[in-house]
Each structure stands twice: as C-alpha cells, then as structure tokens.
Amino acid sequence: MSVEQKKIRNFCIVAHIDHGKSTLADRLMEMTGQVSERDMEEQLLDSMDLERERGITIKLTPVRMFYKAKDGEEYVFNLIDTPGHVDFSYEVSRSLKACEGAILIVDATQGVQAQTLANAYLAIDNDLEIMPVINKMDLASANPDAAAEEIENILGIDASDAPRISAKSGLNVDEVLEQIVKKIPAPTGDPSAPLKALIFDSFYDNFKGVICFVRVVDGSIKVGTRIKTFMSGKAFTVTETGVFSPKMLPTDGLSAGEVGYIAASVKSIEDTEVGDTITDADNPADKPLPGYKKALPMVFSGVFPLDGSKYNDLKDALLKLKLNDAALSIEPDNSVALGFGFRCGFLGLLHMDVIQERIEREFNLEIITTAPSVSYKVYKTDGSMLVVENPTHLPPVTEIAYMEEPVINAQIFTPPEFVGPIMELCQYKRGVYKDLVYLDKSRVSLKYTLPLNEIIYDFFDQLKSRTKGYASLDYEIAGYEKSDLVKLDMLLNGDVCDALSIIVHKDKAYERGRQIAERLKDVIPRQMFEIPIQAAVGGKIIARETVKAYRKDVLAKCYGGDVTRKKKLLEKQKEGKKKMRSIGSVEIPSEAFIEILKTDNDK
Amino acid sequence: MSGIYVHVPFCKSKCTYCDFASYPKEIGKTESYFACLYREIKGQGLKLKDKTFDTVYIGGGTPSIVPANYIAGAIKQIKNCFNLAENSEITIELNPGTVDEDKIKIYKAAGVNRFSVGLQTGYDDQLKRLNRVHTAKDFLLCAKMLKGENVSADILIGLHGQTKEQARNTAALAIAGGVSHISVYALTPEVGTPVYTDYLNGELLSDDEVADIYDDLREFLKNQGFYRYEVSNFAKKGFESKHNLNYWRRGEYIGLGVSASSFIGGRRFTNTFSVDEYMNAVIYNKSPEISSDEITGKDAEFEYIMLALRTAEGLDVKKFNAATGADFYNDYKAALAKKSRFLDIADDRVKIRDEYLYVQNDIILEFMK
Numbered sequence: 023m024s025v026e027q028k029k030i031r032n033f034c035i036v037a038h039i040d041h042g043k044s045t046l047a048d049r050l051m052e053m054t055g056q057v058s059e060r061d062m063e064e065q066l067l068d069s070m071d072l073e074r075e076r077g078i079t080i081k082l083t084p085v086r087m088f089y090k091a092k093d094g095e096e097y098v099f100n101l102i103d104t105p106g107h108v109d110f111s112y113e114v115s116r117s118l119k120a121c122e123g124a125i126l127i128v129d130a131t132q133g134v135q136a137q138t139l140a141n142a143y144l145a146i147d148n149d150l151e152i153m154p155v156i157n158k159m160d161l162a163s164a165n166p167d168a169a170a171e172e173i174e175n176i177l178g179i180d181a182s183d184a185p186r187i188s189a190k191s192g193l194n195v196d197e198v199l200e201q202i203v204k205k206i207p208a209p210t211g212d213p214s215a216p217l218k219a220l221i222f223d224s225f226y227d228n229f230k231g232v233i234c235f236v237r238v239v240d241g242s243i244k245v246g247t248r249i250k251t252f253m254s255g256k257a258f259t260v261t262e263t264g265v266f267s268p269k270m271l272p273t274d275g276l277s278a279g280e281v282g283y284i285a286a287s288v289k290s291i292e293d294t295e296v297g298d299t300i301t302d303a304d305n306p307a308d309k310p311l312p313g314y315k316k317a318l319p320m321v322f323s324g325v326f327p328l329d330g331s332k333y334n335d336l337k338d339a340l341l342k343l344k345l346n347d348a349a350l351s352i353e354p355d356n357s358v359a360l361g362f363g364f365r366c367g368f369l370g371l372l373h374m375d376v377i378q379e380r381i382e383r384e385f386n387l388e389i390i391t392t393a394p395s396v397s398y399k400v401y402k403t404d405g406s407m408l409v410v411e412n413p414t415h416l417p418p419v420t421e422i423a424y425m426e427e428p429v430i431n432a433q434i435f436t437p438p439e440f441v442g443p444i445m446e447l448c449q450y451k452r453g454v455y456k457d458l459v460y461l462d463k464s465r466v467s468l469k470y471t472l473p474l475n476e477i478i479y480d481f482f483d484q485l486k487s488r489t490k491g492y493a494s495l496d497y498e499i500a501g502y503e504k505s506d507l508v509k510l511d512m513l514l515n516g517d518v519c520d521a522l523s524i525i526v527h528k529d530k531a532y533e534r535g536r537q538i539a540e541r542l543k544d545v546i547p548r549q550m551f552e553i554p555i556q557a558a559v560g561g562k563i564i565a566r567e568t569v570k571a572y573r574k575d576v577l578a579k580c581y582g583g584d585v586t587r588k589k590k591l592l593e594k595q596k597e598g599k600k601k602m603r604s605i606g607s608v609e610i611p612s613e614a615f616i617e618i619l620k621t622d623n624d625k
Numbered sequence: 626m627s628g629i630y631v632h633v634p635f636c637k638s639k640c641t642y643c644d645f646a647s648y649p650k651e652i653g654k655t656e657s658y659f660a661c662l663y664r665e666i667k668g669q670g671l672k673l674k675d676k677t678f679d680t681v682y683i684g685g686g687t688p689s690i691v692p693a694n695y696i697a698g699a700i701k702q703i704k705n706c707f708n709l710a711e712n713s714e715i716t717i718e719l720n721p722g723t724v725d726e727d728k729i730k731i732y733k734a735a736g737v738n739r740f741s742v743g744l745q746t747g748y749d750d751q752l753k754r755l756n757r758v759h760t761a762k763d764f765l766l767c768a769k770m771l772k773g774e775n776v777s778a779d780i781l782i783g784l785h786g787q788t789k790e791q792a793r794n795t796a797a798l799a800i801a802g803g804v805s806h807i808s809v810y811a812l813t814p815e816v817g818t819p820v821y822t823d824y825l826n827g828e829l830l831s832d833d834e835v836a837d838i839y840d841d842l843r844e845f846l847k848n849q850g851f852y853r854y855e856v857s858n859f860a861k862k863g864f865e866s867k868h869n870l871n872y873w874r875r876g877e878y879i880g881l882g883v884s885a886s887s888f889i890g891g892r893r894f895t896n897t898f899s900v901d902e903y904m905n906a907v908i909y910n911k912s913p914e915i916s917s918d919e920i921t922g923k924d925a926e927f928e929y930i931m932l933a934l935r936t937a938e939g940l941d942v943k944k945f946n947a948a949t950g951a952d953f954y955n956d957y958k959a960a961l962a963k964k965s966r967f968l969d970i971a972d973d974r975v976k977i978r979d980e981y982l983y984v985q986n987d988i989i990l991e992f993m994k
C-alpha cells in the first residue's frame with residue numbers, strides 16, 4: 023500500500039565533520055519511535071565498525087520514520103544519511119539526488135566550517151531546500167547568534183528561524199521535526215507515469231542478490247514487476263521490495279516519492295550500477311533521470327596479497343567491496359616484486375585507507391599496498407596521449423613529449439596565525455596562490471592551486487602539524503596542467519624494484535630519492551651480501567645507501583639435544599621469510615613498501 | 626656409527642651463560658643419581674642389544690666434579706650392557722678447577738681416551754665475570770696432567786669487551802697446553818641467564834665484532850695447523866671428535882641421564898630436565914622421556930641437510946639419497962640454483978663455501994620445505 027506523496031518528506035542531513043549529524047539522526051529516530059531507547063545503540067546509522075571507530079559515515083543508510091505532526095497528520099520521513107568526508111562527495115551527491123531537502127547542521131560553537139560550505143553548496147546545486155539547524159546549544163561556549171550570522175553571510179541562507187537545538191540532550195529537536203514537515207517540499211512525481219527509480223546505493227546479499235537502494239521518482243514498482251536499467255538494458259523480475267525501518271522490511275511495493283529497496287536476483291554488479299535509472303521493462307520511460315556523473319577515482323595504488331596464493335581471495339574481496347562502492351576501480355596488476363595483484367583507484371586517501379582496512383578486517387587478508395599515485399596524461403612524441411596510473415607503465419623518456427598532472431583547487435580554512443606556515447607549505451608543495459579572504463577576525467580562507475600528487479603524499483599530515491590541527495582542507499579537481507615530471511626508480515642490488523617506483527616533479531626527485539633510500543636502508547634487513555640501494559632518474563643515480571652484508575648468522579652449537587630446538591628456530595625464521603618479497607636476489611620485508619610512504623614526522 | 630651420551634647434571638657453581646641441565650645445589654644427590662644412571666644404562670642396553678656403538682661422551686654439567694669412581698662405574702656399566710666396539714672413542718668433559726692426578730688416573734683406567742677441557746678464556750678477569758671456578762693457570766696445570774693424551778679445549782668468543790688479540794692469546798694458551806682440538810663457541814645470550822641481561826643492556830659485542838674475532842681466530846688456528854671441520858670445531862688432522870661427527874652425519878645415539886637426548890630408529894626423544902623426576906622414573910621402571918618425535922620424510926631430509934652443511938665435508942649426496950630415499954639434485958634443484966654462489970658442488974658432495982660457513986642459516990633455510 024503506497025503512501026500519498028504529500029505525506030512524504032525525503033531529506034538528508036549535511037554538516038561539517040563532528041557537528042552532530044549522526045547524533046541528530048539518532049535523536050530523530052528515537053523521537054519518532056523508530057527505535058526504542060533500549061535498543062538505541064550510539065549512532066545507529068554508522069553501521070560499519072570502521073565508521074563508528076573513525077566517527078565518519080561511509081556507506082549510505084536510509085531510514086524511514088513516521089511522524090505525527092501538530093497538524094494531526096502522520097508523515098513518512100525518509101532520512102538518507104550522507105558521508106561527511108571530502109573524499110566521498112560523490113556519495114553525497116548520489117544521496118542528495120534522492121531528496122527534496124537537506125537539514126544543514128552548524129555547530130553553535132564553531133560556526134560554518136569547510137565542509138559545511140562544500141556540502142551546503144552541493145545541496146544547493148542539487149536544488150534542495152536547505153533547512154539550517156544550529157546544534158550543540160548544550161555547550162557553554164555556544165554562540166548561536168554568531169553561527170546564524172555566518173549562515174546568512176557566508177551561505178546566504180536565512181537562518182532567522184533555524185531551530186537552536188542540542189541533538190545530544192534533545193533540546194528543541196521537536197522543532198526540527200515540525201520544520202521538516204513545513205519547509206521540506208513533498209515529492210512531486212507522477213505515480214501513473216512509466217516507472218523511473220534512481221539507484222543511489224547497493225549491496226550484495228548472498229541469498230537475494232544485489233539489493234538496490236532506490237528512490238522512486240515516477241510510477242510504481244512491486245514484486246513481479248519486470249524491470250530493466252538504462253545502462254545495461256538487461257531485464258529482471260522484482261522478487262522483493264521494502265523499506266528501511268532501519269532494518270529492511272518487505273512491503274507490497276514502492277510508488278512515486280518513496281525510498282526503499284528492491285531485490286531482483288541480480289547476480290552481477292555491473293547490471294545495476296549506482297546512479298542508473300530503473301524502469302519498467304514492459305512499459306519503459308523514454309529517458310533516464312538526469313545524469314549522475316560517474317565517480318572518478320583520483321588516487322591509485324597497487325594492492326597485493328601478502329601471501330601470493332591468496333590472489334583469488336583478494337579478488338573476491340575487492341569485487342565484493344566494489345559492489346557497494348561505485349567509486350572503487352579495480353584492474354589486475356602484475357609486479358615483478360609483488361607478484362599478481364590489483365591496481366585500485368580511489369576517490370582519495372581516506373577512501374583508500376578505508377578500503378584497505380576493510381580488506382584486512384572483513385576479509386581477513388593481509389595485503390601489501392604500494393605508494394599512492396595519481397593518473398598522469400602522457401603526451402608522446404608520436405602525437406598520441408596515454409593515461410598512466412601506474413608509474414611502471416610510463417613509456418621511455420625518449421618517447422615522451424611532455425606530461426600533465428592533475429591539479430586541485432584547494433580551499434584552506436585557518437585561524438589567521440597559521441597563514442604563514444600554510445603558505446610556506448603550499449609553496450613547498452608547488453602550489454600557486456590564488457586568493458586570501460578574511461572571513462572574520464578568527465578565520466581566513468586561503469585558496470591555492472596544488473598538484474594532486476603533492477596532496478596524496480603528506481600534505482594532510484603537514485597541514486595538521488603546522489596548524490596544530492586547526493586548519494581544514496577542502497578541494498576539488500581542477501583539471502590537468504603541464505608539469506616537469508620524472509620517474510624515480512629505486513634499485514636494489516642493481517635491479518629496479520617496480521613496486522617502489524614513483525612519479526615526482528623534477529625538482530623533488532633528489533630529495534625524495536634520498537629519503538626513500540635512507541628509509542629502505544632502515545627497513546631492509548642485512549643479508550648474505552652487501553646491498554646497494556640506489557635512487558635513479560632516467561638511468562642517472564641520484565642517491566645511494568648501502569645495507570652491509572651480515573657476518574654472523576649461524577647456530578653456534580648443534581649437538582645431540584640441539585637438533586630439534588635448532589630446527590624449530592629455523593622454522594620460525596622461515597615463517598618470517600615468507601613475509602619477504604624477492605627483488606632479484608634481495609629480500610625485502612613487505613612493510614618496506616608502506617614504510618617509504620611515511621614522512622619524517624612519523625619516524 | 627652410533628654414539629652414547631651420558632649427562633652429569635652437577636657443577637660447583639652456575640656459569641653466567643649456562644642454560645644446561647646443571648644444578649649446583651643438587652650435588653648431594655650424586656650417589657643416588659649414579660645408581661639410577663646405571664639402572665637406565667642397563668635398561669637401554671637391553672633394548673639396544675643388537676646395535677654396536679663406537680663412541681661414549683660424558684658431558685654435563687661438570688662430570689669431573691663427582692668422584693671419579695662414579696664415572697668409571699658408568700663406563701663399566703656401559704661396556705657391560707652395550708655392544709661397545711673395540712677402540713671406541715670415550716670422551717669426558719673436564720673443568721680445570723675440579724681435576725687432580727688421581728681422577729685422571731681413574732678415568733684413563735676406565736677407558737677414557739679423550740679429554741675435553743673447558744678453558745673458555747685465558748684471562749682471569751673474564752673467567753671471573755663468567756663465574757667460572759678456575760683460573761688460566763688451573764688450565765695449564767690440568768693440561769700438564771693430561772700430557773700425551775688426546776685433549777680438546779673449549780674457548781668462548783664474544784665475551785664482554787673481548788679483543789681479537791685476547792681470543793688469539795686464549796687459543797695460543799690452549800695450544801701451548803698441548804691440545805689437538807679446539808671448539809670455538811660464540812657466547813650466546815640464552816633467555817634466563819645473567820648473560821642475557823647483559824645482552825639486553827647492550828654489554829655484549831655486536832655480531833659483526835664477534836665475526837671479526839672468529840675470522841681472525843680461524844686464520845690463526847689455520848696457521849697453527851688446526852683446520853675447521855665444523856662451524857665451531859677445529860682440529861689437527863685425525864683428531865676430529867668422532868662422537869660429534871656422528872651427530873652431524875645424522876647417525877644414531879642414545880642419551881642417558883637427565884636432559885639427555887637420543888636419536889634411535891628415526892625417533893628423537895629427550896629425558897626430563899629434573900633430577901628428581903628422572904630418578905623417580907628410573908626407580909619405578911618408567912621412561913624418563915618428556916618428549917618424543919618421529920622424524921620422517923621432508924623433516925628427516927632437512928635435518929640431514931642442516932646438520933651436514935655445518936661441516937667442512939658437507940653433504941654426501943649418495944649417502945643422503947641412500948639414507949632418505951630422496952633424489953637430492955633433483956628434489957632440491959631450486960634451492961641449489963638459488964644458493965649456488967655460496968656452495969661448492971662437486972663429486973657428489975655439496976658444501977657451503979668456507980667464507981659463508983658462519984652465515985649459513987639463510988642458505989640452509991632454502992632447503993626447508
């Protein structure tokens with residue numbers, strides 16, 4: 023039984039990290055009786071362990087609530103949670119497409135922050151009605167008037183009647199519920215038109231196949247409906263429809279304006295790509311919903327199983343993760359040093375971290391990851407262009423006319439006292455200064471154009487340490503720029519170790535080469551022969567370190583009673599060796615590949 | 626070849642590096658211990674009556690601390706209960722601070738024909754730090770008593786602050802004492818010993834420094850006519866320890882007494898480390914074994930390789946194949962290829978090159994499957 027559209031409110035919550043998004047969501051669910059206080063686990067929406075530990079939301083989790091408003095009517099609220107990190111702005115945009123409005127939370131003690139801006143603009147761009155809420159009124163340092171002023175001055179949104187709440191204590195949250203009804207528009211789709219439903223997320227269920235999270239825009243869908251997607255064109259028969267309460271709850275069907283899920287025994291993830299539109303195979307809509315841009319991975323890294331025989335397990339793990347993550351790209355990769363693995367593309371460093379951690383935790387696989395890289399455009403002397411995501415695939419220098427690297431427009435918010443150190447950092451990271459604006463006495467916005475490859479190295483760490491954590495960074499890809507780039511190779515005992523190659527700016531090559539050589543010297547254990555470690559650019563050696571040969575590696579005594587004991591000792595050594603990788607005749611521990619990424623600060 | 630090992634778990638005081646079954650406080654149990662030892666000898670001798678043995682090694686602890694007639698009794702019991710070949714090598718370990726002319730006379734009369742003397746170092750301050758009960762002079766006195774005998778000396782390298790010269794001088798002292806065999810052991814910090822504490826506090830020499838001393842000493846010994854026939858063992862030609870060579874050739878041996886290990890019929894087993902437990906077991910006709918492992922297949926092969934590659938003679942491929950049923954060159958093709966630069970392979974013999982014998986773990990590991 024479908025719900026009247028005018029009784030539906032589809033919305034999301036956007037906020038800067040830590041401004042209380044998850045807490046407000048919890049409170050809304052609690053106050054609408056969606057979950058009893060007894061069942062209330064802290065921050066219900068963040069269902070992955072990883073999300074809860076890091077206090078960030080990665081996966082979208084919709085929830086349906088019933089709210090009896092003061093006008094006496096019962097409304098259906100669909101809250102679609104959004105990730106809060108800049109890496110996941112694509113996921114935010116997907117969830118925004120499923121909503122008519124957005125609650126914008128601003129911390130009464132901090133005011134508008136970098137991601138408040140970014141997310142609010144994203145919501146405005148998606149034509150959502152913005153409903154500002156000022157949170158953390160329970161804190162003594164709360165300054166709601168200043169926060170309201172910032173919302174109006176910086177964002178240009180009327181905040182005069184913004185509820186001043188404490189999501190934590192529940193103060194004025196009832197006002198939020200009322201405003202949702204009043205301010206956020208009801209959906210206006212055509213229930214009798216041909217089916218159009220937006221897939222805004224999906225996951226794979228072992229029994230039901232792919233479960234698609236959908237927002238029905240026009241028409242309706244029910245069990246037995248033959249559906250197809252615009253991208254793949256393949257048809258499936260719906261086996262289940264339902265809503266989120268927040269657990270999945272089967273329903274008879276879903277109609278225009280509703281948010282829920284469908285299952286149709288879809289076995290392959292490619293057949294229901296997130297962002298695609300589902301329609302009725304027998305009565306198709308003429309065109310899909312306006313475009314979702316495909317999420318483009320910006321950061322690439324090699325992912326290899328620590329134990330080479332686990333290649334297929336790693337493959338399964340990545341495919342399963344990809345099912346839930348349209349932004350993850352996977353391509354088979356093959357390294358002389360690390361064997362068979364994958365070149366994976368991520369939205370950013372956090373995304374990369376999250377995926378790597380999930381592989382290790384959820385799939386119990388030990389992996390080796392290589393230094394993150396970006397994708398370069400290589401213009402060859404023969405006039406052709408090549409996109410290179412893996413330093414190993416860079417053509418010989420003689421074939422390269424010039425190269426381009428991705429650059430970002432970075433916006434850094436900081437208290438004024440850190441402007442100097444930040445400008446120094448940006449300079450060092452080859453940034454081009456664009457703009458500096460004093461937002462108010464305590465906050466400055468700095469704009470720079472920076473090469474992405476400098477950002478993925480240690481920019482965040484440096485920014486944090488130079489500003490005592492006060493500065494925040496927001497960025498968007500600004501395109502490609504010509505750059506003087508070289509491939510930096512590391513040679514171990516004369517052999518290039520492909521997994522250690524990186525692409526760097528010419529001016530940084532010497533410094534990075536020396537750093538990596540020094541670090542490798544520390545992590546490579548002494549072996550039976552002296553190992554020269556060299557950094558080279560275009561065949562020219564620019565740095566050298568040496569790991570001396572060890573002189574003593576023997577079991578001093580081995581008589582009658584020692585045999586068993588010594589054998590056990592050797593077995594242990596052998597076990598340790600399994601975690602080593604051979605580069606020519608040199609064995610290097612798998613940590614080496616991660617170790618070289620570390621900056622001097624971590625040391 | 627087969628050997629008999631007898632363990633004497635008593636000593637005057639514990640050396641700072643020692644983690645052997647050796648208990649100064651239990652020396653009062655000597656008489657009952659030997660009574661039990663004789664009983665175990667008899668029991669094992671009956672079980673092994675079809676085998677012939679060629680060597681006896683009486684080690685410890687400090688065998689020379691107990692009255693010599695107990696040792697003579699043990700040898701006599703062995704001769705009575707085992708098939709011991711004529712001209713068997715019979716070795717006893719001596720601590721220079723615990724011997725006298727009478728003891729040596731009794732040992733010799735009982736058939737001992739090889740003496741292994743624990744010199745450790747020729748420097749009294751170092752001996753003291755190791756908590757040894759003797760001085761360098763005691764060694765010379767002991768050597769004098771053993772004049773004309775087949776004598777070996779144990780010396781330690783890697784002592785606190787030890788120099789190459791000191792190690793050389795120690796070896797020179799041993800040679801001056803007339804030894805024809807020298808064992809050179811690097812001080813090993815075993816967990817639980819006082820030396821381990823020194824190691825944790827960074828008071829021991831680094832591996833590189835130990836290797837320097839070792840290389841220097843090897844050179845010195847070579848010039849003195851002592852060739853290295855195993856990682857830690859140097860001898861004049863013909864004076865190698867037959868008993869120990871048997872271990873490295875993976876020959877059989879029976880161990881008698883506390884903590885003694887045996888390898889008989891493919892099975893490795895070890896007696897309890899407790900004197901009381903040992904005596905209780907023997908008195909009640911129970912086995913004093915606390916562990917037992919059947920070694921088969923790849924494990925047996927690896928043992929064979931691990932042991933053989935410690936020696937200068939290396940691994941005899943034909944004997945290996947005959948003993949294990951394997952096809953060495955074929956089964957270990959990959960390991961041989963990978964480590965060929967460190968190996969001498971010729972005439973059905975594989976050995977680690979001289980200069981790599983002291984860094985052999987990495988090579989041996991390649992043969993582990």
